[in-house]
Amino acid sequence: MSVTNVDxxxxxxxxxxxxxxxxxxxxxxxxxxxxxxxxxxxxxxxxCGKSTLARLLVGLDRPTGGTIRFQTEDVAATAxxxxxxxxxxxxxxxQDPVSSLNPRKTIRAILNAPLVHLLxxxxxxxxxRLTELMDSVNLRPEFLDRYPHEFxxxxxxxxxxARALAANPELIVLDEPVSALDVSVQAQxxxxxxxxxxxxxxxxxxxxxxxxxxxxxxxxxxxxYFGRIAEIGSAGSIFRNPRHQYTKLLLNSAPAPGRRSTFxxxxxxxxxxxxxxxxxxxxxxRCPRADDMCRASRPPLQxxxxxxxxxxxxxxxx
Ligand SMILES: Nc1ncnc2c1ncn2[C@@H]1O[C@H](COP(=O)(O)OP(=O)(O)OP(=O)(O)O)[C@@H](O)[C@H]1O
Numbered sequence: 001m002s003v004t005n006v007d008x009x010x011x012x013x014x015x016x017x018x019x020x021x022x023x024x025x026x027x028x029x030x031x032x033x034x035x036x037x038x039x040x041x042x043x044x045x046x047x048c049g050k051s052t053l054a055r056l057l058v059g060l061d062r063p064t065g066g067t068i069r070f071q072t073e074d075v076a077a078t079a080x081x082x083x084x085x086x087x088x089x090x091x092x093x094x095q096d097p098v099s100s101l102n103p104r105k106t107i108r109a110i111l112n113a114p115l116v117h118l119l120x121x122x123x124x125x126x127x128x129r130l131t132e133l134m135d136s137v138n139l140r141p142e143f144l145d146r147y148p149h150e151f152x153x154x155x156x157x158x159x160x161x162a163r164a165l166a167a168n169p170e171l172i173v174l175d176e177p178v179s180a181l182d183v184s185v186q187a188q189x190x191x192x193x194x195x196x197x198x199x200x201x202x203x204x205x206x207x208x209x210x211x212x213x214x215x216x217x218x219x220x221x222x223x224x225y226f227g228r229i230a231e232i233g234s235a236g237s238i239f240r241n242p243r244h245q246y247t248k249l250l251l252n253s254a255p256a257p258g259r260r261s262t263f264x265x266x267x268x269x270x271x272x273x274x275x276x277x278x279x280x281x282x283x284x285x286r287c288p289r290a291d292d293m294c295r296a297s298r299p300p301l302q303x304x305x306x307x308x309x310x311x312x313x314x315x316x317x318x
Pocket of ligand 1: 053
C-alpha cells in the first residue's frame with residue numbers, strides 16, 4: 001500500500017453568514033509505504049490521528065488530499081465502487097471487541113456473513129471454513145452458537161480477528177486491538193496474531209498508543225505527532241536510536257524493559273490547537289532543543305545519514 005501526501009481535515013467551508021468555518025487538521029501530508037508481509041506499527045498519543053489514518057487505509061473514510069493505493073487501486077475509489085472487492089483484500093479489527101460484534105447475532109452468523117457475501121461459499125464449504133476459523137483463534141467450535149455478550153474481552157477479540165480473517169484478506173489494519181484487554185490476555189491475543197500472520201502470509205498495520213506493544217509486534221514503526229509523521233524507521237532503529245526529540249522524550253520517560261507506560265502518563269499531553277496548527281514544528285513548544293528555526297518553519301522528513309531508511313522530521317535529530 002502506498003500512502004502519498006495524505007491530508008484529512010474536518011470542518012472548513014463557509015457558514016450561512018459566509019464566515020469561514022474553522023478547519024481541524026487531523027492528518028497532514030502523510031506519506032508512507034506498507035510493505036507486503038511486514039507489521040507496520042503506528043504509535044502516538046491520543047488525538048494524533050491514528051484512528052483517522054486507520055479509517056482511511058481501509059476505505060471507511062476518504063482523504064481530503066493525497067492518495068492511498070493498494071497494489072494498483074485507489075482505496076477511496078474502490079471503496080465507493082466495489083466495497084466487497086476491497087473488503088476481500090483489506091480488513092479491520094477494532095479496539096472494543098464486544099461492542100464491535102452485533103449483540104443480536106450468534107458467532108456463527110457473524111462469521112458466516114463474510115463467507116457468504118464476500119466469498120460466496122456454499123453451505124458445506126462454509127461449515128468447513130467456520131471450523132478452521134475457530135481453530136485458528138483457539139476457540140472451540142461449540143462457541144459458534146453463542147452470542148457476543150457470553151464471551152470475555154479476549155475471546156471476543158479473537159472472534160473479531162476470526163471475522164477479519166474469514167475473507168482471506170492480504171492486509172489487516174488493527175486499531176488498538178489489545179488496548180481494552182488485561183495485560184495477561186494481551187499477550188495471548190498478540191501471540192495468536194503473530195501465528196496467523198505467519199500462517200496466512202498477512203500484512204499488518206498495528207495501531208497503538210502503547211510503546212511496549214508496538215515494540216513487541218512491529219518490523220517498522222511510524223511515530224505520529226499532531227497529525228504528521230515525526231519519525232519512521234525499523235523498530236530496532238526507532239527504539240534503540242530515536243532521532244526525533246519527541247520519540248526520545250517518550251522513550252526516556254517510559255521505563256524499560258517491558259515498558260508498560262503509555263503516552264498519556266509519560267509526556268505532557270498539551271498539544272497545539274488543531275484548528276490553528278503552528279507554522280513551524282508542532283513539537284517545538286515541548287522540545288528541549290527547539291530554536292528559532294524550529295518555530296519558524298516546519299522540518300521536512302529527512303533520512304538519517306546511515307542510509308538505513310530511518311526518517312525524522314527534526315532539525316536537531318539524534
Ligand atoms: N469525524 C470527525 N470530526 C471532527 N473531528 C474529528 C473527527 N474524527 C477525528 N477528529 C479529530 O481529529 C483528530 C485526530 O483524531 P483521531 O481519533 O484520529 O486520533 P487518535 O490518535 O486515534 O486518538 P485516540 O487514541 O484518542 O482515538 C482529533 O483532534 C479529533 O478530535
